[in-house]
Amino acid sequence: MKNASDAKKSPARPPTLEDVARAAGLSPITVSRALNTPDIVRPKTVAKVKEAVQLTGYIPNMLAGGLASRRSKLIAVVVPQINNSMFIDTIQAISDELALRNYHMLLCVSGYSPETEADIVSTLLSRRPDGIVLTGIHHSSELKKCVLNAAIPVVEIWDLTPTPLDMLIGFSHEKIGNALARFMLGKGHQRFGLIWTPDQRAALRHKGILDVFATHTGLTFTDSHVPLPATIARGREAMAQLLDRGEQYSAIICSSDTLAQGAIFEAQSRGLRVPEDVAVIGFGDLDFAQCTLPPLTTVKVDRWKIGQQAATLLADKIEGLPVAESVVDIGFTLIERGSA
Template sequence: MATTAPPNPAPAPKRARRGSGAVTLHDVARLAAVAPITASRALNTPEQVSPEVRQRVTEAVAALGYVRNHQAGALASARSRLVAAVVPTLSGPVFGPMLQALTEALAERGYQLMLGQSGYVDSREDALLDAIIGRRPDGIVLTGVERSPEARRLLLASGIPVVETWDLTPAPLDLLVGFSHADVGHAVAQFLVQRGRRQLAVVAGDDERSRRRERAFCQAAAEAGLPAVRVIRVPAPTTLKRGRQALCQLCESGPAVEAVFCSSDLLALGVLTEAQARGLAVPAALAVVGFGDQDFAADLNPALSSVRIDGQAMGRQAAQFVVDRAEGRDIPERVVDLGFSLIERGST
């Protein structure tokens, strides 16, 4: 039932008189001349109050700069409507499409995304997960399937839905959407072998997923009877500069390389840049394959062949997993293999 204003409403407080200095719901109620429970209803279940009360409370919120305590609401409903995602880096473009799709798909269902960056080397994931779990999100979206024993313990004990992405494993923690890095490495090696390339090289980041692609690439080359693949590892996250430096190393030692598989498109761009500086014809003298199929890959000259991962589909599926689990729906298929596409362009 709506509450009407008394004849002489209380004067508006300039600031909340609390030790923290924060504006409270009681301050909003005083300014709107309603009871605190009515102010709460106007904000949380506005259909239960009259339009006139809703307007007064809304104006009071705006005048005071009141920020609602979502944590208190989450405790009451056992739902935070918050989802946390952890990626190794926010500086590289490869995770962008997944995060964008994840954000949009969650927002459509009334959830918000909180991002964390774990790093590649000396990962901060354990401490980050401890902080995230303490805030009781409705779901956690992680990159990869490699976890420390402590991280696995925290996640399993939390009871929070967990979606692992960007990888495949026969034993996921909970839910999984990704692709096989070993299959990627094998497919790229076969692709280059079929085009008559024999002296192969890999320029790879030093993270575990890149190394898995590297190992599968080398194994497939050996199975085809090719000479040993020359491998150069660089720190992750990878950069154009590291790609240039890697091709310098390859050119200055050993036989001439005929094809290079890079663990990122940025590395591949660096290889292409250094090849042009050295007068190496691409693809006649050197074929180059990247990973990620970033927006710039098709616009290079020559256009870069690359492995395409559907990051948008990954983000949408991760969001669906989280929402289904948070809202109590059955999930018959807990693992989704999105696969990949090898896009052939001018660099091969």
């Protein structure tokens, strides 16, 4: 006969709502109310339940607990990259603002692929988020159908269109391209090099530049396309390719500050003065832009404000509060510094 110690131990089970109720000396229904609708429960009771939850290690099942209210308290956020400084402030602002409204962020990375984005969103929707933040306005038909069928609030960010899926916080990339070209032309430049990544929002800025160029005669430009992600090293390589062509450029326009900084490094390594011999301008006004030598001329967008307003719009709509504007254009500012 086997000793009890020899018997196979049954796996430990996770603590249940009933365990919390016993630890708190309350009924399960009271504990459930304290966890799901604390506003209608006495503060002392809520505090007692929280203490029991901590004591037992209970993890509330937000999907099951949210069935009555249809709330999971999760907001799904899909961005192309997390190692891109352009998106970091926006992501942090979304997280901070959602936390103030008692929501939690579920972050996913699509890698600039519409197909990957669609797969991610389909998986996220199975987790029943209360809302979704999507980067950009160019999505696959599968994603659009999936999101519309889910019938939950959606905010698109970092782009602009009068016909978003639901709500939008962004700015016009084409207008930024227009502004970049007009600024450089206003400085008297006629021979341009363009260092550019292939993502759709950068392509819109590129189009904005070429639209302005088309209205002027006598100018020349050469494109140098670099793969994603944009890095200082790739900006330097692209600048080297342009200069190795043997052509003279008076100005370099880049699709990001990181590429612009790489272009400056390469120009300086060849004895070129910035901006006297060649002017350089970027996009994004990243943290290092004002600290470079020379400081970088660039375009600033309020990345933090995009995140704050996106989170606020979602939370307001989820909670049935009025949404004054479903499309918000936060605009941009061209900041002139020493590089151009």
